[in-house]
Amino acid sequence: MVMQCKSSNIWDSYNNFFESELVKRRFSYDEFLPVMRRHKTRFAERIEGLSSAGHSIYSYTIGSGKTTVLLWSQMHGNEPVSTLALLDVMNYLETVTALPLLKSLTVCALPMLNPFGNDKFCRRNAMGIDLNRDVLALSAPESRILKKLHGDIAPSFGFNLHDQEQYYTTLPDRKQTMISFLAPKYNAEGDVNDIRKASMQLIASAADYIRPYADGCIGKYSDSFMPNAFGDNMMLWGTSTILVECGASGDDIDRKLPRKAAAVAIIKMLKSIASKDYSDTDLSLYNDIPNNIRDNTFDLIITGINIQMPSGRSFRADVGIRRYKGGDIEDFADYSSVYRVEGFGDLSQFGGIKFFNGAEASLLLNKEIKIGDTADYTILLNNGTQMSINQLY
Numbered sequence: 001m002v003m004q005c006k007s008s009n010i011w012d013s014y015n016n017f018f019e020s021e022l023v024k025r026r027f028s029y030d031e032f033l034p035v036m037r038r039h040k041t042r043f044a045e046r047i048e049g050l051s052s053a054g055h056s057i058y059s060y061t062i063g064s065g066k067t068t069v070l071l072w073s074q075m076h077g078n079e080p081v082s083t084l085a086l087l088d089v090m091n092y093l094e095t096v097t098a099l100p101l102l103k104s105l106t107v108c109a110l111p112m113l114n115p116f117g118n119d120k121f122c123r124r125n126a127m128g129i130d131l132n133r134d135v136l137a138l139s140a141p142e143s144r145i146l147k148k149l150h151g152d153i154a155p156s157f158g159f160n161l162h163d164q165e166q167y168y169t170t171l172p173d174r175k176q177t178m179i180s181f182l183a184p185k186y187n188a189e190g191d192v193n194d195i196r197k198a199s200m201q202l203i204a205s206a207a208d209y210i211r212p213y214a215d216g217c218i219g220k221y222s223d224s225f226m227p228n229a230f231g232d233n234m235m236l237w238g239t240s241t242i243l244v245e246c247g248a249s250g251d252d253i254d255r256k257l258p259r260k261a262a263a264v265a266i267i268k269m270l271k272s273i274a275s276k277d278y279s280d281t282d283l284s285l286y287n288d289i290p291n292n293i294r295d296n297t298f299d300l301i302i303t304g305i306n307i308q309m310p311s312g313r314s315f316r317a318d319v320g321i322r323r324y325k326g327g328d329i330e331d332f333a334d335y336s337s338v339y340r341v342e343g344f345g346d347l348s349q350f351g352g353i354k355f356f357n358g359a360e361a362s363l364l365l366n367k368e369i370k371i372g373d374t375a376d377y378t379i380l381l382n383n384g385t386q387m388s389i390n391q392l393y
């Protein structure tokens, strides 16, 4: 089916290519498979091999252009928003609007490289391997599939699609990061050759494009050189590689807005690759994208509340609370509503997804606060009203 994109503005026309069959962040491989395979009518479908748990891994190729682009998603199983954004991009590539693009580009998509991890909601594959640290050892079949496909098609551009935790913020604004990008290093020195420069310029132009919709929420991912990661090596092999990390946005548990930002940014970059309009972009626009800092925010910060100890002692402090994660951080239930204290004292250097001003309230304690405590507190407002932590969300 050829869909129409009436508006030339990618952001505003998103509903025309948004994959509405998959809306929730959590979905199974079985739910995903028919949605992905629908694309075989417009794309050339190929089975690239079997995952470590026996799932078929498919690629989808469209376009007749000289410049080849490879997009792959979800090497880390608990990062499914990247796959949803890729499905949106694949839908876009089937629209009439994309026809000129496909005269310049040949686009190959490899969605969901780690179906086992998707279904278990864990980072690693069925062998316990982190696929994005396996480019040298190639011990996992999924890694070999990606390496072989890269060798087969020798893409000029590569998009490595991931999700990041919700507790990143940008600096200096300390806003929760909705999306982050990186042009990975190809050596420890961080040299910039023409291959990496193109990635930086594309990112800068995409960040500029989505900034009106994500102001202060666009970050640059940590750029330490990782010799065993795919992105860094693809850059070394001559592919201008772009890391996209779908972040989070407040209460948006299904990450619809980060997904949209990622899909729109990727499409903008594909258009720039086709038109080569990025080549004049000043590298300072890339370097000026704020750093993306991990563990720099809380689900809720209660600021300056009067802490009332059982001894009668009282003082004012900030309390930082996060949703509970199970013992295995890689397999947590993301929809948990159990909250824990994860920060206490002066939290003015952290971002908060929500804030509660504690100036007119007290926290009545029967023991001292320890990091990791369940936040089952009662808050007494100065007007006599009592509230539980859950009521502050």
Ligand SMILES: [Zn+2]
Binding pocket: 076, 079, 162, 163
């Ligand atoms: Zn990842």
